[in-house]
Amino acid sequence: MKRYITYTAGLLIVLSLFSSCKKFVETDPRGQFTQEGYYRNQAEVFNGLVAAYDPLGFQGGDYVSKITAMNAGSDDNLAGGGGSSDFTPLQAISNYTVIPANGPQDALWKGGFLGVYRVNILLSKIDAATMPDDIRARYKAELKALRAYYYFDLVRLFKNIPLMLTPIAPDQAYNVLQVAPEEVYAQIEKDLKEAIAEDKLPNTVPKATEAGRMTKGIAHALLGKVYLYEKKFTESAAEFALVNSVPGQLNSVYGYKLMDDFAALWKTANKFNTESILEISHTSKGNGAWSCIECTEGNLLSIMLAPRAYSTLLPGAPDYVSGYGALVVTKNFFDFIHYDPRNKASVANLDSLKKAGIAKYDNSYENTGFFVEKFAGRASDKSTGGGPSELNYPQNTYEIRLADTYLMEAEALVRGGGDLSRARALIAAVRNRAYKDGKDHAVDATLDNIITERRAELAFEGQRWFDLIRWGKAATVLASKGFVAGKNEILPIPLKELENTKLVQSKEWGGTK
Known part of the structure; x- marks a missing residue:
């Protein structure tokens, strides 16, 4: 979805745990409003929906985003910049000198919970709005898929996090408690299953007006990825099969197909192409300023x-x-x-x-x-x-693209003892597109071959660090960068989020949680 809403003070009230310097929805430039008097009709609810999508592309004032942080932490990139004090949060994860007071965790925590907060606000208000029921149902399905996305990132990055499904009153914000990661994953599954089962998400959306909005294909891809991280390999492969269809061919339900040319994926003219499943949108026509990066x-x-x-x-x-x-x-x-x-x-x-x-x-x-x-x-x-x-x-x-889901399905099949001939065909489709010489570049369906292929295909897209953690290979691969096993698999909860709250630092970072 195009991220075009501007922001004003008054609607989003979040204390330290959920704070953002961004201002929220402004639809009437003549004055401000509060959330209590808003979300009355479809137009106002739509503005809230756009605002709930906005943190998908969250970029912190220190230039930290999920893709920059995860690339810096991988074996494919170094932080670089102008010197050792440039982009300090990225330097910290690149050389594994992260501490609770310094690293990319502030921006990643902030962006994730900003998304959760906005979703919860709108879910709490939408039933009272005057609007067609079918549109309301679609918006609710989108919001559940968004909340699942935000929590999936948060639980992978921090493990021990609060699970909030309704707006938190300001006087209770400092009393929020963490839950077990398994509880978060269960809610992620629930949100995605409900978003799919309610059958209100469209299979496809018009590119000119709705590109980037949640679809049923996105929800299946997200659920397949969640299952993969939970090691529910049979369930994961089944979800991905719905997205991938016949390897190398058009998915007639969701419209997905590998682009013919790998290099074409990175041309700005090819936004929201047939390979794109979940894409983060940017524009050259914005009015971003140095005062609010x-x-x-x-x-x-x-x-x-x-x-x-x-x-x-x-x-x-x-x-x-x-x-x-x-x-x-x-x-x-x-x-x-x-x-x-x-x-x-x-x-x-x-x-x-x-x-x-x-x-x-x-x-x-x-x-x-x-x-x-x-x-x-x-x-x-x-x-x-x-x-x-x-x-x-x-x-x-790209947050998720078809070559990614091909390789994740292949991984689920290999690790779960599934159909290796299908896994081989999925890997081959990705490789044959890369070589583009009319020859068959199939390789055996093994985890080692999938690991190699994912590194080559998805380089610099923010996937490598998560992959290494999922495979249990980070401690070995990233040892030369300073990665410590039993610690750096997650980020510390930001120091400022621990001050005057009931949050507890993770054991991996010297805490008790």
Whole structure:
């Protein structure tokens, strides 16, 4: 869904646990309103629905988002930037010096619970609104799927979290207690199953007006992913099969199909393509400002990844913008993907351009000469809005895409003792699209082959860190970065969330929970 609502004070009242410097829905510029007098009709409820979607693309004022943090923590990227004190939350997770007072956890906690809070507010108000019942039912299904999404991220990142299903009164906000992770997962399942069973989510949505809204296909994909993390492999494979249909062919129910060209996935003209399942929307026409980086609707990743002081020297050089040089690609990853056909669409070899006299740039901190190509800012994508161009790049990011669900279904089948011939076909469809030479590049359906394929296919999309944790391989793969087994599988609860509340730090981080 297009994230176009602006914000005003008064509607969202959240204390420390749920705070946001963002302002909430403003539909009447002449005055403000409170939630008690709002959500009276379909138009007002729709505004609340848009606001509930908005934290999907949450980007903190310190440039932390889920994709930047998870990339920095993986073996594919280093934090980079201008120095060791640049992007300090990302430096902390990149070299595993996170402490409760410093790291990406503040933004990730804040964005997740902001989404939960907005969903709960609207669910508590929607039944009293004057609006058609069928539209109300669809909105409620969307809200349940959104809440499941937000809680899935929160429980994976923090494990021990509060589970709130109704709005919390301000005088009770500091008394919220944590629950067992299993209880959170049970609620996630419940929300997604209800969203699907109520049969109010559409199979597809019109791209021009509703792209990004929850569909039944998204709900099945999310549920399949949740089951995979719970090691419910049979259930996971069944959900993914509904999304994936026949490997390599069009899903006639939900409209999903692999794009023919892997590189085309990263062109801004190809937003919400047939491979996209759940996509985070950005725009170059926003009015984001330096005074509120969180408020921008542009993709901060684009300017972060662009090389420092970049300029072209010869015609035909890539039209990268000059950026911050963050999240540089590790030499380990470049060596891994160098001979893979997805290499050039994934990694920019800036050193080769520099040595050939085609372009020049300044070295980043931890410079390797390799940068992320998939999301690097381009001069052709510079802002057309009123805000700074640095904050208004339009490239979307994929939260879930079809190649991802192909490989997750294959994983569920392999780990659950399922149909290995189908698993092999799913992996082959992804590989054959990558090679695009008419030959069959099928490999055996093994977990090792799936691990290799996911790293190559989904590089820099924020999946690698979660994958390593799920497979139990993070301690080995990330040891050289400082990862400590039994600790760094989750993030600490932010220090400020523990002050004057009943929240307890996780045992992994020296607490008792």
